[in-house]
Amino acid sequence: MKTWIDRLRREHTLAPEAYRRLLATADAQAVDYLHRQAREVAHSKFGNDIYIRGLIEVGNRCRNNCLYCGIRAANTSVARYELTKDEILDSCRKGHELGFRTFVLQGGEKQGCYAKWEDVVSTIRRTYPDCAITLSLGEMEREEYEGLFRAGADRYLLRHETYNAAHYRMLHPETMSREDRLKCLQWLKETGYQTGTGIMVGSPGQTLDHLVEDICFIERFRPQMIGIGPFIPQKDTPFRNWPSGSADLTLRLLSIFRLMFPEALIPATTALSTLLPDGKQKGILAGANVVMPNLSPAACRSSYALYDNKAAEGTEAVEGLALLRKQLDRIGYRISTARGDYRSPTHATDKQANRQESSSEDK
């Protein structure tokens, strides 16, 4: 086991069977060693810094019916909301005052909203030129991704959810397709976004072989951001009675991805904190380097009900920033208020550099 972990740290890749064994092993010392190596690698790249992103949940109206998700279109029990441009800008203002230099706009997938997003993104870009804008608004047309990139968005999060075609089919309705999802990810990358993908760990029907397929896909795709969180059931979905995913497996995957991609931006997710009270600390000690406190207007937070008992208090919210500082300090880390862009000489986002150059020439 140790030989494989050392090789993954050195060569950033392993054979599929080795990944499978790392995920399955009952050897606690090996798992400890895996986390320690990942932590050291993260430390060598980011020191003690943990990047913070202000998460703005811009709306929970969604055209999709993903079988695991509490904001699926068919859920009539959730109160629907959609933030206005002013409410989003107000959240940004509040976040900026608190030191946030990345805003993540996440929401349900809707058609016909392109003009609104273009307006919101370009206004945030003009108002906060020192901040990064991350979008997580689901699948769009290529031209729409390109337009939002030109308007000033820097990053895009779109989890592929599962690479296995039969498993994708089990998690999603007929109207959605794995091929569309993968096509969107390719477009995002080609457009020049710092692109994030990822999965839920323990989603219904998921096997270790599926996870190995996910690892191999992510290895080939080379995302700049990797979002890994446990599946957690939601009471109004068809998967309401499935058990939550494993926190232990989530942490192993975080460490594997850290060793695979030393520079990647990897959050300790809210879903992990929902399962484990110290999930954020455990995620960081397994190699994560990003946290995303909730910056949405407090009144909407409970309606962004992706899964049951979603952690929303304390360090999960921007109001808990002082507590977050303390918690991180206790494990030897500190909040960084830098934009925290992905940096690697080999994966430099040249199109972003070009866009920044041309916009400074415009001035």
Ligand code: SAM
């Ligand atoms: N609409 C956008 C999209 O499709 O990417 C962003 C919103 S979507 C709700 C954000 C992520 O929430 C999904 O990619 C999924 O992995 C996660 N999610 C949804 N339901 C979940 C659940 N029951 N447990 C854990 N994560 C869940």
